[in-house]
Amino acid sequence: MRITADPTRTMSGGGSGNFLLVPIPEYPVLDCVVPNKNVKIVVLGASNVGKTALIVRFLTKRFIGDYEANTGALYSRKLNLEGEEVSLQVQDTPCVALQDDVDGLYCQEQINRSIYWADGYVLVFSITDYNSYRTIQPLYQHVRRIHPSGNIPVILVGNKSDLLRARQVPAEEGEGLAASLGGVYFEASARENHDGVHAAFLQLCQEVSRALGGGNGEKRRAGLHLARPKSPNMQELKRRFRQVLSSKVKSASGP
Numbered sequence: 001m002r003i004t005a006d007p008t009r010t011m012s013g014g015g016s017g018n019f020l021l022v023p024i025p026e027y028p029v030l031d032c033v034v035p036n037k038n039v040k041i042v043v044l045g046a047s048n049v050g051k052t053a054l055i056v057r058f059l060t061k062r063f064i065g066d067y068e069a070n071t072g073a074l075y076s077r078k079l080n081l082e083g084e085e086v087s088l089q090v091q092d093t094p095c096v097a098l099q100d101d102v103d104g105l106y107c108q109e110q111i112n113r114s115i116y117w118a119d120g121y122v123l124v125f126s127i128t129d130y131n132s133y134r135t136i137q138p139l140y141q142h143v144r145r146i147h148p149s150g151n152i153p154v155i156l157v158g159n160k161s162d163l164l165r166a167r168q169v170p171a172e173e174g175e176g177l178a179a180s181l182g183g184v185y186f187e188a189s190a191r192e193n194h195d196g197v198h199a200a201f202l203q204l205c206q207e208v209s210r211a212l213g214g215g216n217g218e219k220r221r222a223g224l225h226l227a228r229p230k231s232p233n234m235q236e237l238k239r240r241f242r243q244v245l246s247s248k249v250k251s252a253s254g255p
């Protein structure tokens with residue numbers, strides 16, 4: 001099935017250029033009128049750390065206060081990376097949790113599929129929640145088990161940096177952990193700052209794009225044609241658009 005952008009679902013964010021937030025076409029991706037390089041990233045972390053808020057902030061430049069617990073929406077937009085236009089897909093995921101009784105991680109099958117599907121990983125914890133920080137190392141090991149060989153482009157995001165007084169994770173611990181994972185550490189606030197969030201996602205997108213090399217379309221793993229993760233919930237997407245648009249109208253008509 002080929003899906004072109006529906007104007008009612010397309011937004012032009014000031015300065016964000018070429019903005020698209022549309023359902024991902026079923027297949028074949030290469031039939032679509034989109035750039036021939038496809039950057040696929042997945043956002044992972046414990047409950048309530050701000051995964052959805054970070055994605056929405058990156059894609060819309062907005063912070064929308066409350067979200068329903070997410071079931072894993074997939075977002076798409078075009079992005080200009082170092083002069084090259086690429087198609088970016090960002091997969092939101094339900095939370096992961098540490099298991100108390102065993103040395104491991106509770107991770108839904110849906111998340112495993114997203115990890116397998118993705119080329120780059122945003123690992124998120126909240127600087128106000130040490131337990132969310134503790135999930136990162138096992139989470140990274142989990143990603144490694146799914147991709148046992150090769151380079152894993154990863155960034156570590158300590159979110160909620162606006163809540164400094166509630167900080168439980170020192171910045172040095174975040175930096176140290178990121179270094180041990182071979183990634184860069186970003187402290188960000190989805191609530192208060194678009195630039196930090198943008199810088200973090202951009203760093204990962206560039207890394208993935210370089211790893212994909214010459215833009216010849218989908219990276220294949222061992223020749224497999226991988227199923228993409230679950231389709232986005234259209235009602236949920238429409239609801240978020242209504243939220244964004246109504247806040248736009250409010251801010252335009254405000255004092």
Ligand SMILES: Nc1nc2c(ncn2[C@@H]2O[C@H](COP(=O)(O)OP(=O)(O)OP(=O)(O)O)[C@@H](O)[C@H]2O)c(=O)[nH]1
Pocket residue numbers: 045046047048049050051052053054064065066067068069070093094095159160161162163188189190191192
């Ligand atoms: N103060 C502050 N609150 C934030 C920030 N980012 C997200 N939040 C809030 O944290 C709560 C959780 O945000 P979500 O984006 O739903 O977090 P999530 O990780 O997707 O949550 P799950 O659906 O449980 O996996 C919401 O109430 C957000 O408004 C931030 O940077 N600062």
